[in-house]
Amino acid sequence: MLPCSTETLIPLEELEVEWMRTDSESLVHLFQDGEIRPESQNQAYSGRASFFTEEIKHGNFSLLLTNITTEDAGVYNCSVYRQDESAQTSVQIKEIERLTVTGGHVISAKADEAVTLNCSVDSHIPPEEMEEVSWKKVDQDILVLMFQDGEVKTESAHGSYMGRVEFFSLDEISKGNFSLRLKDLRTEDKGLYMCEVLSGEFSANATVEVQQLGFSSMHIGVLVLCILAFVFAVFLSYHARTYLIKKYYGRTALSVQCVFVISPNVAMFLAFILWGVIEGFFTETATCSALNLLRIVFLFWTAPYLNTFQDNVCRFIKRSAVTLEYAVITTVAYSGLLLDFWHLYQETQEWIIIIFLVLFTTLLLVLYIIIFAQGFTKMKSRTLNYLLAALTNVFRGLVVVFSYGRNLATVIIVILQFLPLVLLVFLFFCSSRIRKMKIYVFLLMSVLITEVLNTPISVYVHDTVLESNKERVGLICVTVFLHILTVMLLFHVLVLIFEKLLSRSDLNTVRTEESQSDVMVYIFGTVALVCVNSIALAAELILKARNGERTVEDLQVILIPSECVFALCCLTLHITTFCRRYRVILLYALSICGCKRTSVERNHELEAFQSTEAASAAQETGT
Template sequence: MLCVILYLNMHLNKCLFVAALFMICDGFLVKGPSSPLVVPMGSSVVLPCYVDEALPLKGLKVIWIRTDLNTLVHVYQDYESRPDAQYQDYHHRAHFFTDKIKLGNFSLRLENVRTGDKGFYRCKVYTEQETDETLVQIKEVEHLSVSGADHLVSASVGEDVTLNCSVDSHIPPEHIQQVSWRKMDGNIMILVFEKNKTLPADERYRDRVEFFTDEIPKGNFSLRLKSVRTEDQGVYMCHANAGNFSANATAEVEQLGYSALHSIVFILCVIASASALLLTTLWYKMHRLQKTNAALLLQISSVFVPNLIMFFAFWFWGVIEGFLSETVACCAHYILRPLLLLWVSPHSEHFPGNRKTAIHCIVHLQYSLFTNVVYSVLFQSFWEKSLSYEQSDRVLITILFAIMILICITNIVFLLAELIRNKDGRMRAVLDLVSDIGHDVLPPLQLIFLFYAFGAASGALFVVGVFPLFLTLTRYNWKDACVERLECLRSVRRVAWISFMIVVNTIMVYSYLIALKKEKDCEGWVCVAAFLQVLWGIVVLKHSFGDLDLPFRHIVHIIGSVVVVLVNSFALMTELFLKMVNGERAMKDLRKVVFSSECIFASFVLLLIIFEPFIKKVQQHFQNPVSRSQQNPSSQNEAMSDDTPHNPSNQNQNAAQSFELRPMLETEEQEVGGDRDGGDAA
């Protein structure tokens, strides 16, 4: 009996072995990935599931299940995928490679991977006879988490603050594409970290913002905001990009306190206004009392003291609230402004040195110095974004800028030499020639520089930039032709000149507007350009017409020394007050006030100089309106009682008294005749 049992057991084991071997040979094995998957958030991933040999499609069924949540991801059955069977969270996100199923590829494509997709997925394959499965794990979804400050940031104006931004990611910091800080009010880009480099900030935040460089490898992209201003109040966003995903966090700077610098600016404005009023009042009183020395001293004080105070007011304003272009332009203007006021001062004949030379040089010097400052700031603005330019364009623009600066420096050297030592010589002649040529070519060079440097160059505008060159170079010829060939009156010459200047300056200012239209502070630059062109007009007028006199010097001096200072100081105080109340600036750019008012004043001076002959003749006419009638009263009575035309002398006398322009024209004709006689004699 025992032998029978052993025999049957031996044959049963053999049968089981053969049956198992048969199953292995005729069955299939489902394969998956060799290791867990790590997937970037927001990207697509393929969950592998396949067999080595194709399976018959008849009766084939493939089911993907999320095992940890027991949810149905996707199903293939009856020769087609069945999206209606999917769990809602995977609609339009999970797809079979339908055309590959007949080849034995049952992999699943999962799109727009989310953090919640991390887990285990089972791929189970059924045939009519057999079944097998594999397990796929999404171990990690690479995410980008950006966290900011959990509280409001507050500080006094002038202090430094830190805006927190921590980037938590499985991606190394050097692989992060970009981290940027932006002020939401106005959508102002403040600072950018890109390709392991820190890119320049907006002009208003230049040199005031920075990253903690040593902390960047740790994912710390916090921002240090230095010398906080009232306009810095608001919401800031830290935005990070890495691969196909991004994240952001915000930080808010709340209502700021005010520093002592705000009080200093306000006090300086008050002192500037009070000193302008007081010194000008005392000057006028000394002038009426004919105390020349005291009047001269007070006049010089009224020219320098208020303007220097305004210089410091704008300098402190730039530290706490202003930006580079505004601060430099306004400060440079108030340093140089006394030159124009000295030129129009009533007691300029008492200044030491040659008065004619000083009158010519002093405004020309202001124009050259201010041009240097303006175009240096413009060139600095161009250079910050010059990396986007071709190398040849960068070289050309740099050469143009160097030529302009060289011309201005030559003018300055020549003018200073004229002021210090007014002597003839070979060196003086050379400097004079270079100065004249440079003065003619400077305006068109400025336009060409602007068009190329700020991306507004085109064929038509380039011609507009060159056109003033030809007009300017003809200013010597048309004067001589008008006097000698056409025998024009001086009034005609001056009308022709002012028409010429209006055309040229209009072209120049309009060209500034077109060239700088892409700049955020375009309006401020246009106001600066308008004032610069009026100064240029005064210089050209003096060069074209020689010795000039300015009528109503006392009124002009009061307007320039008092009214303009009051307007600008009041504008600065108003801007400061509105910043304190509303937390933001009203004018945005004080150059629009400062240079608009200065342009109006300089234009008023220019018009007075142009029409100086007319003004003097009108003054003379009204000072002696009845001189002839007083000398011959009988002829006056006879003319008034006699209506017949037989007495031409009396009629001419009455006509001359009733029509005031005739003696003016006679005087002009005599002057023109004198010019011609003088030319013939020469």
Template sequence: MMESTCVFMSILMIVADGFIVRGPSGPLVALLGSSVVLPCYVDELLVMEVLKVEWKRTDSETLVHLFWFGKSRPEFQEQDYHDRAHFFTDQIQHGNFSLRLDNLRTEDEGEYICRVHRWFDSGETVVQIKLERLLVSGSDKSISVSVGEDVTLNCSVDSHIKPEHINVSWIRTDGDEDILVLLFQNNKTLPDSSDERYRDRVELFTAEIPKGNFSLRLKSVRTEDKGVYMCQVFAGGLSANVTVELGVGFSSWHIAVLFFCSAAGSGAVLLLCSLIYCRYKNTVTSSIIMNLQVSLVFCPNICMFFAFMLWGFTEGSLHETVTCCALYLLRPVMLMWALCYLKNLQDNHKSWIRFFRITHELTVLTVIVYSVLFAYGWRISAHDTDNGPRIFSGIWFGCVVLFCLLSEGLYDALCIFLSFFQLLQLIPSFGLPSPVFLILVFVQPLMLFCIPLLTYLQARLRCLHHRWITILGILIITLLDIILVIYANLTILEREKENLEWIYVILFIEVLKIAVVIEICVLKHMLKEEEHSRVQRRRETETSQQGSNSLSLCNEIMFMFGAVGLVLLNSVTLTAELILKARNGERVMKDMRVIVFPSESVFVLCWLISQMHANWRNVITGSTHNQRNLHQRVQLMNTPETREMEILSAADPDVSQTQR
């Protein structure tokens, strides 16, 4: 009796002591879409037949999975956990009741309870799942900043993931394609990955990265920086992003550009109106008219020079700024050269105006443009092991400068040979398309040489005595030379990004070269003929005087187109480009040279054509006038009085001697 009582008490003590169900020491952190194991185990072996294990949600008592009567019972599972919750069946006999939950969802986050039942005894443990969320926050409002300032675009990451496991990319997304601004990968910033528009202008706050601060600092904001920026964060299978809109307003530099453009355009119009008013007012002296004329030449162009210079500080490229500034700095020289061909100037004014020669603009602009091309070619060939092309390019550039100085100081016609050295300078830097191309290097100067040759032959060949034949030949040679220049430079620079812009600049230099040659061969002779025939023109009939006045008016209109029309065109274009870029964040016209230099070339060519036409008209008028005088002399010789005087002279030698 006593022994049976002791055995029964021992069994009760074992049952009362029960067993301990163990679980994790803390919450389980997992990524959305991944798998997680919910630990649940005991330290002793239990009989499988009387064992029941159930996993449930603590918040809703939803049955996640059930092990009963020696096997798992998926038929009792809640529908949401079918094929996602699994026991390790082979480990249950060893006391491991852990559950694997696959393809984690947002609603899987929470507490789970593992209950183990054996006979009348049971134990449990609670397991908590926390899903790793990637919370990215930024600025709720758009940011506005002026050009030239620095701006910070906020991006903060709230996560338990360490920075070395986080990748961040800043992207501009408002255009046709995404532009990579900056990349953070493998726990370091990769500045070389940035688009060239943002290179050396963007950075992260390195000291703030461990705190989850991936804000972007954008330095020296430009107008094209305007747009929507996205901060994309990747961590394992997680990703999140935040966007911020950047607005860019006018800076003081932009306002200055608008001011000078407005001053140039409005000043040119006001000076033109004042000049027209004073021209038709007889009480105004010629000196006042001349002062207005000179102001019209200098003031608007100087304003445009400052406008393009400030444009280069903010939006324009280096090559665009240098060439356009050089053009507007030298443009008054060209206009003063054209001014001396107007008929309404007094002789004392023409004497000092003729110090302004078109050769000055040609030589200075050539040196500036080919200096920029030489520096650009030297830079792109800096990594070449062969220094031969750079040396030859420097030699030919020296020849270009030398011939510019000789053309300026000795003889203007030497500029014909500039074409030879200009092409030879470009070939070492940008490559020779083919050996046959070298023929063009010699052909182009010969084309220009044909202009003085044609005027020389005109004086010696009877078939060329008609002036219109010479003028037509000059026009044909000019057209062929322009086509040859475009083809040659387009072939050499076809692989360059700014090839079209450079061709416009080089073409304008070629037009100036043609103007110098035509001035030497045609226009200077025209001025001399006008000076010798000034007295005869005063005796012309009313009809011929009206024709001369209409021709003079045509020349003045052409001059005003160059002095006022082109300034208005370029000032309005630059203003519109600045406003549209501030509004849209990108330039409508990639380079102002595509407007500035073609329009200048058209003006110079039209001016040359008008002057050659005036020369031809003067020749025709002079020929008609000489024929009329000859006819009047013949009629005078046939009058009776003249015949009687001849008879008396023949009869009386003393009378004849007295008349002599």
């Protein structure tokens, strides 16, 4: 409001009031002949300058000026005329304090493209002296980029935007242009963004919405690979199953089986690699892609036609399939934790951290050496495979505990996982001194039971210690899978022990034939797992493009449990095969534990086995 008034009341018909801007001689407003004359005022003030109509007759000629801009700064004269008399007063509008942010709009784009989120700042404060200008993603409350204290704070960008966002040049910033350049657009970038400006007592903001993110060529590539994997797995399953049932392993049949196993899993491996390139989730991508690639070796290991392969290939798969999967999944799934562990050492310089880190990485390195040594040489050691895997489990737990939550009780719980190792070592070194079969069987069962119990122990440790880690659920699934693989390795050791025990008797093992269960487990692994992988990835990709955010935070929680089911099926199959083959020893073990005999035939088998045991013991006593 520009004030102007007189103490003497003037009749309206004798009154003339003129508001004039002195620097430009522009008529701001006019009251003449008892009426307001809006048609006389300069167009720049039309609709913005007005008298207080009811106050004019009381001598108040103040002017209300609205929607002021920087151009309104200057000196205004109020001239009052009455016949031959006149008077005037001047009012100065100095620099106008203001802060206006504009740029609100909607953007539609495709993934992998670059977009510009507009934000223009108009203020009496020079842009380079602004206290803070920040871009935020509103729906997730994520800081995208910040301009503060005259410089761009690139380190302030959220990890998902690091290296993908930037302001324009400093020349543009000096003009008030704080528009944001967002490159390599991702599906999760969809949403509402706010440009917020703070400077002293002033604040203002503008919003920009990014919507309708279409698929990029890489997204389409992922979908195509998922569809191909699904089609290959389903279409070839009929032919593969037919050949297996007929036990036909000719060149054509083996070619079909190899395509059946390799093609869908390679397609899903490539799909997850592309998914990782697009979305940037390293641990999830590395683990899921490794699972699909390693599944090829694992499926060949379960295949009924494995013995038809070349000797060196067959030997490598038989000896290294389970151990290789264990080593690779451990490496890729826990790489992030190992990196955090290394950063913790750099901060604290604690010697115990570097010891655990060196031991853990050394165990993995030795495990890789043993895998390839057994696969490509005559070296064969089932026991060493299990021992290295079990030791790795313990040190893996210690790395987790010392990285995220040191607690004496938790450390003790992790160390308890050494128990099956201690029992197994005792069994090996003291087996020659154990005369009673009951003790021998008890120790074997104790090793197996304690190793199985290590699984809930490890799950408890991960769930408790990694409570604040975003990868907690995924790592819990991974640790369950790794412990299942460890039990499978232990089972191979127990089979070896039983084979040595059986060699002391004159009884022959029962020869087992390929069963329908073998075929069903193999088909389940080749078809069901690929279908779960392809459907999960395709659904997540489509939903993320539609919603702009992840539906499932980590696909490991879908893929790894299905992999656990397959591994358990394989373990169950091997256990049933083992029970059929070594039923005499198992019956004897049950008999000495007090179990009833169920048939005459089995009674004779047990009597024969007991007589050979007695003869063997007498011979050892004599020597």
